[in-house]
Amino acid sequence: MPPFPTSSLQQARTALAARLREIRLDAGITSKELAQRCHWSVAKSSRIENARTAPSDADIRAWCTACDADTQAADLIAANRQADSLYVHWRRLQRTGLKQLQESSTPLYERTRHFRVYASHVIPGYLQTPGYATALMGTIATFRTTPDDVNQAVQARMQRSRVIHEGDHRFATLIEENVLRHRIGDTEVMAGQLGHLLSSMALPSMSLGIIPAQAPREQIMWPLEQFTVFDDARVNVELLAAKVTVTAPGELDIYLRAFTRLTELAVHGADARALIVKAIDALH
Structure with a gap:
């Protein structure tokens, strides 16, 4: 490092x-x-x-x-x-299990009004189904050898996800098309997760865009690490080994500009739904 x-x-x-x-x-x-x-x-x-x-x-x-x-x-x-706290290894954050990490971030989610989320690896936490979250957290717990509190952590994540239904929060979400095909859990879990994405598109708080795998990138923006922008004041970046928190104005601007360019690559509405349905069809 x-x-x-x-x-x-x-x-x-x-x-x-x-x-x-x-x-x-x-x-x-x-x-x-x-x-x-x-x-x-x-x-x-x-x-x-x-x-x-x-x-x-x-x-x-x-x-x-x-x-x-x-x-x-x-x-x-x-x-x-x-x-x-600006660069924290996951092994430190998750040393007592995964539940505490979910609960500790809840106040940040509750006070944030505008979320900008770019998902390049997995479905964002607030859009995950219990089945998808269980499969994902089970893999994380095994890989990082954390205490096994997956069921409790999933419950905490679902509780935190209530923000998409409550208050005046707004979510601008961009998901790489490849994420729709990353098999987390079995076929039933993935079908349920992709179906949940379709229904979530109707939420008043949600703007959901899918970046097609074939989208030309040379003039706009290459695939990046997964990140979340909270009210233009903070960015959480998810690396394999650590969570990075960005607060410096100049660095925040880099992520905001990247999100704007990634938005130009994404499709929304009927075109986004078509890509999700295509991923569902590919499961069978």
Whole structure:
């Protein structure tokens, strides 16, 4: 993994490093003296101060103690943990199972008014049927060796998905046609899922577009990683190993522009329904 997977994380790390440097300078000590007081190498001090290495909670406490700035440690640790939340490995998020992750994201879904979702691998969670979600989460739990709470996690996901029926939420959803043919579960599960997509298109809150597999891309946008935009203020990107949270304005703009271009590739209405029906027919 590169030092900073996103510019949001880079900015957070750089700001923390700058604050630690200011604390050292205010204390009137050199990097060498700081290293001696903290009982670590000068190279480590340099890496932390230049944002090349993320400090641990213990590192921050030691730094503040060495600079007679213990009262600032708590705030700096909080900032450090917030930076950590911008790139989080799934094994950390799912170490106690899958249910807690579903429940922890519910407040974000409830307060978001405008969702923009691009699905390149699987059907978005809020459009999944219980059967599809069970098959998918079962695969995830096995692959990532998480505690087996799939049934409870599916219930939590279905509960979270109520947002498509309640309140004034709006969902602009783009799904790659290939996702319709990725076999998650058996034929019955996939038929039910694709049928649910068809019925969901009638929801007042839902705009559902399908990007045809044969759509020409060279002038517009290549297939990307799956991502969700929450109210133009935050993007969650799903990688194989981790979830990346994007909040930096410049980086947000990149995802918004990509979504706009992907929308140009998608078909809606009757044409989208035809592609879903075609995928259903292919199951038999």
